[in-house]
Amino acid sequence: DVKVTQSSRYLVKRTGEKVFLECVQDMDHENMFWYRQDPGLGLRLIYFSYDVKMKEKGDIPEGYSVSREKKERFSLILESASTNQTSMYLCASSSPALTDTQYFGPGTRLTVL
Amino acid sequence: GENVEQHPSTLSVQEGDSAVIKCTYSDSASNYFPWYKQELGKRPQLIIDIRSNVGEKKDQRIAVTLNKTAKHFSLHITETQPEDSAVYFCAASIRSGGYQKVTFGTGTKLQVIP
Numbered sequence A: 001d002v003k004v005t006q007s008s009r010y011l012v013k014r015t016g017e018k019v020f021l022e023c024v025q026d027m028d029h030e031n032m033f034w035y036r037q038d039p040g041l042g043l044r045l046i047y048f049s050y051d052v053k054m055k056e057k058g059d060i061p062e063g064y065s066v067s068r069e070k071k072e073r074f075s076l077i078l079e080s081a082s083t084n085q086t087s088m089y090l091c092a093s094s095s096p097a098l099t100d101t102q103y104f105g106p107g108t109r110l111t112v113l
Numbered sequence B: 001g002e003n004v005e006q007h008p009s010t011l012s013v014q015e016g017d018s019a020v021i022k023c024t025y026s027d028s029a030s031n032y033f034p035w036y037k038q039e040l041g042k043r044p045q046l047i048i049d050i051r052s053n054v055g056e057k058k059d060q061r062i063a064v065t066l067n068k069t070a071k072h073f074s075l076h077i078t079e080t081q082p083e084d085s086a087v088y089f090c091a092a093s094i095r096s097g098g099y100q101k102v103t104f105g106t107g108t109k110l111q112v113i114p
Helices: none
Strands: A005-006 A010-013 A019-025 A033-036 A041-049 A067-069 A075-078 A087-095 A099-105 A107-112 B003-005 B010-014 B019-027 B032-038 B045-051 B056-059 B062-067 B072-077 B086-096 B100-103 B108-113
Touching: A005 A087, A010 A019, A019 A033, A019 A087, A033 A075, A033 B100, A041 B100, A067 B032, A075 A087, A099 B032, B003 B086, B010 B019, B019 B086, B019 B108, B032 B056, B032 B062, B045 B056, B045 B062, B062 B108, B072 B086, B072 B108
Parallel strands: A010 A107, B010 B108
Antiparallel strands: A005 A019, A019 A075, A033 A041, A033 A087, A067 A075, A087 A099, A087 A107, B003 B019, B019 B072, B032 B045, B032 B086, B056 B062, B062 B072, B086 B100, B086 B108
């Protein structure tokens, strides 16, 4: 059973703080993704990675960066949090060699005050 | 880049009726089209998918159709039940070797009225 976990379910930060969101998967998946989910906007891709130390910009990368030092871990970094980054953040992983199915984590609801 | 449009944004049906959700995509290179269901407070989960070399796929009460020429695909749920109430997302994916980029639609909130 694939398990994707995220470091926090709820997070409250102040404007200007540096924020780290962590995602860990236990199925040796090559691909990992970060999305943000906002009402009426669906799931928007921030960044994704198809291999260790590899990263690709998604559709809304501005204000975010990522790190993938190990295959199982993909971190999303908000260098200087702003109120418009208040959102639900979802991590996902997949292994295209086996299946294209994405497996999602439970999400982190981030509030920036 | 890829653009996926999804309609309607909300849908209410009586229990036992059918529900149809439609999506269009822009990039002809997209070759994989999954549908995810997200129940309230839970993570999205795959319910059905279709590849670009197939026109239709069915799994019990759920079916998906794909028209590559028109670049649109649809989800059909028959004999709806209250537990079908959720938000449904379509997606278009480009996969090349180990590289996979997925673009989601904006979601459809389905309410099945008992």
